[in-house]
Amino acid sequence: MTDEARILGELLLKHKLIVASAESCTGGNIAHLITEVAGSSAYFKGSVVSYCDEIKHKVLGVKQETLDEHTAVSLQTAEEMADGVKRLMGADIAVSTTGIAGPGGAMEEQPVGTVWMGVSSGNGTWAQKFLFNGNREEIISQASVMALRLVINEINEIYG
Numbered sequence: 001m002t003d004e005a006r007i008l009g010e011l012l013l014k015h016k017l018i019v020a021s022a023e024s025c026t027g028g029n030i031a032h033l034i035t036e037v038a039g040s041s042a043y044f045k046g047s048v049v050s051y052c053d054e055i056k057h058k059v060l061g062v063k064q065e066t067l068d069e070h071t072a073v074s075l076q077t078a079e080e081m082a083d084g085v086k087r088l089m090g091a092d093i094a095v096s097t098t099g100i101a102g103p104g105g106a107m108e109e110q111p112v113g114t115v116w117m118g119v120s121s122g123n124g125t126w127a128q129k130f131l132f133n134g135n136r137e138e139i140i141s142q143a144s145v146m147a148l149r150l151v152i153n154e155i156n157e158i159y160g
Contacts, residue, residue: 001033001036001037002033002036002145002148004033004145004148004149004152005033005034005036005037005148006037007152008034008148008151008152008155009034009037009039009040009043011152011155011156011159012042012043012044012155013039013042013043015155015159017043017092017093017155018043018044018045018089018090018091018092018093019034019043019044019045019091019092019093019094019095019151020044020045020046020047020085020086020088020089020091020093020094021034021047021048021085021094021095021096021097021147022047022048022050022060022081022082022084022085022094022095022096022097022118023047023048023049023050023096023097024049024050024051024056024072024081024096024097024098024099025097025098025099025100025101025115025139025140025143026097026101026140026143026144026147027049027051027101027140028047028049029140029141029143029144030047030095030097030144030147030148031044031046031047031049032144033144033145033148034148045089045090045091046089047085048060048084048085048088050081053067053072056072056077056080056081056098059084059088060080060081060084060085060088061080061083061084061087061088062077062080062081062084063080066080071110072098073098073099073100073110073114073116074098074116075116075118075127075129076127077098077116078096078097078098078116078117078118078127079096079118079120079125079126079127080118081096081098081118082094082095082096082118082119082120082125082127083118083120083125085120086120086121092121092122093119093120093121093122093151093154093155094118094119094120094121095117095118095119095120095147095148095150095151096117096118096119096120096127097115097116097117097143097144097147098115098116098118099113099114099115099116099130099139099143100112100113100114100115101113101115101136101139101140101143102135102136102139103135103136111131112139113131113132113133113134113139114129114130114131115129115130115131115132115139115143115146116128116129116130117130117143117146117147117150119150119151119154121154121155121158122158123154123157123158128150130143130146132146
């Protein structure tokens with residue numbers, strides 16, 4: 001269990017919040033980290049692993065225009081994924097990941113390790129771009145832990 005998962009769980013319980021995740025490049029690893037904490041069912045409703053654009057669109061409600069104009073690996077897609085899973089799960093806060101874990105899939109402007117993360121809360125929705133280094137497993141691990149940190153920071157920003 002990571003420190004981040006434990007800290008996040010404590011914060012969610014303290015503030016009586018529900019969290020959800022929408023994962024593409026992390027493939028469910030964020031959900032795995034959250035559920036390693038005993039009692040996480042009190043604050044974790046679930047996750048959508050939307051590994052393909054069809055699921056991002058049909059399940060999470062990412063607009064087809066967003067995927068066509070900005071691609072799946074974009075600020076816009078990360079924001080819409082976070083909003084979609086928050087709404088779908090009835091959560092108070094949600095996090096999303098969409099990116100390129102490698103070793104293939106890189107584009108000139110989006111190298112392997114590029115990950116957009118979205119956060120949706122009562123404070124609004126935003127996304128941030130990260131560039132992680134390492135092999136596929138290391139990128140997934142780093143991105144998953146960073147996603148937990150973003151949710152921790154969002155809760156601390158809202159509730160102090």
